[in-house]
Amino acid sequence: MAKPLKCDLCDESATVHLTQIVNNQIHKIDLCESCAEQKGITDPNGYSLADLLVKPGQEAEEPLEVTAGGLVCDECGYTQREFKKTGRLGCESCYATFANLLSPALAGMHKGERHKGKVPARAVERKTYEDRLNSLEGDLQLAIEEEHYEDAARVRDEILDLKKSTKPEESE
Amino acid sequence: MLIKSIFGGKSEMTEASSKKCPVVLMTRIRLARNLSDTPFPGWAKAPQRKGVLETCLPAVASLTQMKRGITAEVEELSDLEKQILVERHLISRELSGSPEKAGVVISKDQSVSVMINEEDHLRIQVIKSGYRFKQAWNSVNGIDSSLEDELDYAFSSQIGFLTACPTNVGTGMRASAMMHLPALVISSQMEKVVRAVNQLGIAVRGLFGEGSDASGSIFQISNQTTLGESEQEIIKRLSSVLRTIIDQEMNAREKILEKDPNKLFDKIGRAYGILQNSHLLTSSECMNLASLVRFGVDLEMFPEKTRNIVDRMFIECQPGHIQHHAGKAIDSNERDAFRSQYLRNQFESIDKPVFTIQED
Ligand SMILES: [Zn+2]
Ligand SMILES: [Zn+2]
Numbered sequence: 001m002a003k004p005l006k007c008d009l010c011d012e013s014a015t016v017h018l019t020q021i022v023n024n025q026i027h028k029i030d031l032c033e034s035c036a037e038q039k040g041i042t043d044p045n046g047y048s049l050a051d052l053l054v055k056p057g058q059e060a061e062e063p064l065e066v067t068a069g070g071l072v073c074d075e076c077g078y079t080q081r082e083f084k085k086t087g088r089l090g091c092e093s094c095y096a097t098f099a100n101l102l103s104p105a106l107a108g109m110h111k112g113e114r115h116k117g118k119v120p121a122r123a124v125e126r127k128t129y130e131d132r133l134n135s136l137e138g139d140l141q142l143a144i145e146e147e148h149y150e151d152a153a154r155v156r157d158e159i160l161d162l163k164k165s166t167k168p169e170e171s172e
Numbered sequence: 173m174l175i176k177s178i179f180g181g182k183s184e185m186t187e188a189s190s191k192k193c194p195v196v197l198m199t200r201i202r203l204a205r206n207l208s209d210t211p212f213p214g215w216a217k218a219p220q221r222k223g224v225l226e227t228c229l230p231a232v233a234s235l236t237q238m239k240r241g242i243t244a245e246v247e248e249l250s251d252l253e254k255q256i257l258v259e260r261h262l263i264s265r266e267l268s269g270s271p272e273k274a275g276v277v278i279s280k281d282q283s284v285s286v287m288i289n290e291e292d293h294l295r296i297q298v299i300k301s302g303y304r305f306k307q308a309w310n311s312v313n314g315i316d317s318s319l320e321d322e323l324d325y326a327f328s329s330q331i332g333f334l335t336a337c338p339t340n341v342g343t344g345m346r347a348s349a350m351m352h353l354p355a356l357v358i359s360s361q362m363e364k365v366v367r368a369v370n371q372l373g374i375a376v377r378g379l380f381g382e383g384s385d386a387s388g389s390i391f392q393i394s395n396q397t398t399l400g401e402s403e404q405e406i407i408k409r410l411s412s413v414l415r416t417i418i419d420q421e422m423n424a425r426e427k428i429l430e431k432d433p434n435k436l437f438d439k440i441g442r443a444y445g446i447l448q449n450s451h452l453l454t455s456s457e458c459m460n461l462a463s464l465v466r467f468g469v470d471l472e473m474f475p476e477k478t479r480n481i482v483d484r485m486f487i488e489c490q491p492g493h494i495q496h497h498a499g500k501a502i503d504s505n506e507r508d509a510f511r512s513q514y515l516r517n518q519f520e521s522i523d524k525p526v527f528t529i530q531e532d
Contacts, residue, residue, distance in 0.1 A: 034265060086214075087338070088214055088215075088337050089337075090212060091215065092206065092209075092326035095328065095331065106399060109338070110341075111373065111399065111401050112399060114399075114400060115329070115333075115342050115343070115399060115400075116342075116400060116401055117342060117345070118313070118316075118343065118402075118403060119327075120316075122325070123208070123324065123327040124329070126324060
């Protein structure tokens with residue numbers, strides 16, 4: 001048997017061989033299974049994602065300052081640049097922030113663009129509650145602005161009822 | 173203390189499949205879940221990670237499925253303990269290298285493990301020996317629903333469970349089967365299988381090494397896509413691919429026995445000889461020998477009880493387990509010696525293979 005290559009990070013034998021071109025220079029990396037996994041390199045999904053998000057050639061030409069005009073998540077401060085670098089997101093709101101970037105990528109990496117699986121009862125209950133509350137609070141605001149005080153009083157009662165009856169229980 | 177309880181009970185991993193399906197060693201389903209209103213672990217700040225751990229750890233540990241199980245923060249574990257948990261598929265390498273405020277809860281029978289602050293806030297995993305997706309799904313689904321009563325999940329009605337990596341969004345489910353495919357490897361068909369299967373959105377990776385050179389001929393086959401299909405649809409699609417692979421493996425076995433039985437008998441006979449007599453065995457060689465003997469058990473060349481010895485080899489001959497059995501940290505040369513000694517003992521009383529093939 002031919003002597004196997006050694007891993008660049010430890011001295012196990014290398015089974016993962018990568019060639020990357022960075023700034024027109026070829027870098028060869030040989031890694032063992034465990035180091036490759038630690039670096040997230042063996043995950044075929046991680047790769048296809050990077051391919052989908054960054055078209056070949058695009059990254060090299062793009063100056064790094066380009067993110068000045070890039071998107072930033074209001075909730076968590078995650079940037080478009082971070083997203084392109086890691087292929088990961090910062091928080092649940094990032095899905096809305098980066099929706100335009102994500103949508104074609106999701107279509108490419110999955111079987112469809114709509115969730116067809118399990119729906120968590122509690123999350124839906126909470127969402128319904130919040131949507132209803134938001135809409136009533138909007139109505140209330142409008143009624144006050146337009147000086148329809150009877151309507152305003154009615155809506156306020158509705159809000160109180162909603163809060164009393166359907167507010168999801170806080171878990172102890 | 174942790175290690176003792178891990179070795180005390182039987183595990184789904186070491187009590188693998190019955191003769192009914194010799195090809196599938198184990199089935200695994202994991203769900204990725206995140207809490208609402210908190211950044212994903214990779215982007216969360218230290219206090220947020222701490223908050224997630226403090227919320228999730230007790231919620232998970234109090235599940236009935238986790239009664240008398242193990243609850244640990246990763247920081248509390250020794251390197252050897254972490255390595256053993258990785259080798260048993262109870263935690264991921266990513267979690268074992270997690271900087272801080274990561275945790276794991278493992279059920280007493282080691283079939284359920286929930287990782288906290290891995291890539292996602294929660295990674296819920298169920299392992300079943302053999303080919304049992306339905307049971308694995310029922311179990312993981314039940315745990316997920318119980319947790320959801322206590323925790324608020326990040327979920328969108330449009331794209332499902334929201335995960336740190338968009339490759340997991342939707343169901344957040346990765347279902348996989350660990351398959352032993354010696355005949356496809358021996359007859360050099362594995363590459364072809366990998367290519368065909370990849371086109372169907374199913375991933376194949378070697379368990380102990382990459383691609384078609386995987387030692388031990390053990391492969392993990394899993395779904396690549398998580399959005400646009402229900403969990404049942406994904407499992408159904410994966411299962412139909414698995415069945416095709418099983419058929420191909422069985423055909424390859426028949427063909428080898430028909431065309432060149434001596435080539436196979438020679439490999440299995442040599443494996444037996446090495447296991448009884450060697451004095452230095454690397455982990456990778458050990459996996460290959462275990463694979464050949466397991467193939468021999470399928471062909472009834474060895475008694476059925478040998479299967480259990482072999483399936484334990486796949487787990488217990490890995491470096492962390494060897495060090496644990498040796499009772500101290502030893503270097504790789506000493507491990508190779510220790511491993512061979514352990515196997516000489518195991519195979520001392522195993523009768524030599526019967527080189528005639530019984531027709532069913
Ligand atoms: Zn390495
Ligand atoms: Zn965000």
